[in-house]
């Protein structure tokens with residue numbers, strides 16, 4: 001048996017404006033892709049010949065432009081063209097890649113592959129839990145296995161499940177069927193956590209379904225609300241030996257998820273930015289973090305919004321505040337030559353401040369990608385960064401030459417705080433701010449999604 005292995009991932013945000021470039025993708029080809037993928041031992045153990053293609057993965061950004069999409073898609077297609085006799089194909093996608101003028105990048109790639117390989121070739125996918133599934137994907141993918149955890153901690157396991165299912169299907173000579181049941185709901189991603197009910201029980205149920213010999217994957221996908229596209233919604237997807245079983249359990253999972261739609265609430269303090277600023281200044285805890293969720297750089301936003309910084313300046317706090325970081329190449333470049341302690345005028349704020357420190361910013365792989373400049377405005381320090389960055393751990397503050405421990409209130413451009421920052425946070429406030437990653441569905445102005453859609457509309461529905 002011969003199996004092709006590839007991965008191409010980029011979670012898109014159609015409200016963001018920074019499109020990914022080639023440099024934004026972590027890229028490997030050939031045997032090196034297994035530095036990033038967990039499936040090799042499964043295929044080796046099965047005695048399969050493995051044809052590694054490419055691994056290209058960018059963190060969330062704006063939509064993917066056609067030239068960047070084809071740059072990577074073409075390489076997967078070339079591998080398939082060279083091996084049209086492959087018995088199986090395994091691809092690890094995100095599932096929410098939106099390509100300009102094309103739509104779903106995953107669907108496009110699968111269609112092209114199916115034009116090359118014969119019908120009997122079995123295609124298996126691993127997808128992120130936040131995938132926006134197209135109705136058509138079941139026509140091209142035979143096995144779909146999505147993550148079962150949010151926040152995601154089962155990426156390797158999800159790859160292995162799909163690979164094992166692919167091996168099983170090929171060895172038994174089964175061509176599974178995938179049934180997609182879209183669910184007209186789009187609940188705030190940050191409120192859907194699988195560690196808690198009702199999702200804990202639902203995911204356990206989907207795991208039990210996968211123990212059946214005739215089911216190859218039983219999944220709920222929560223969808224990804226930051227893409228304005230017709231395929232944006234939650235869904236239930238089941239791959240099984242027969243179409244009937246796939247359909248029956250996809251509908252069953254869809255109804256179960258739909259019935260819980262009103263149960264998702266924030267488990268932390270989630271408030272409007274003004275209220276967060278007030279609570280942070282008045283709070284008695286040693287150190288309070290505010291996450292500027294609408295401008296979350298780890299969800300594709302630019303990180304350049306000044307709303308919370310301005311609110312903090314307005315209250316003239318008596319506590320020590322730090323806002324890290326604000327994307328402003330203009331500020332860093334124009335003021336870089338000012339010495340520490342020098343008074344400067346910050347144009348984007350229209351305020352005078354004092355330069356506190358010059359530092360560096362880290363990229364996603366912890367490499368140095370640019371410079372930062374920290375400017376004090378009374379008790380509020382703002383860390384301006386040359387490029388978009390994310391302060392997800394203390395190391396980011398250290399590199400920017402900012403002493404995290406010296407602050408009472410810290411504002412970061414994230415949704416939920418990353419685990420690495422939690423030891424420094426005695427209290428966490430989730431600001432329901434505007435921006436490309438705004439969590440308030442009603443404020444997103446989605447025009448292309450299917451309607452009705454809960455919670456924009458409240459209505460009866462059954463799969």
Ligand SMILES: [Zn+2]
Nearest residue numbers: 128129130152
């Ligand atoms: Zn996800």
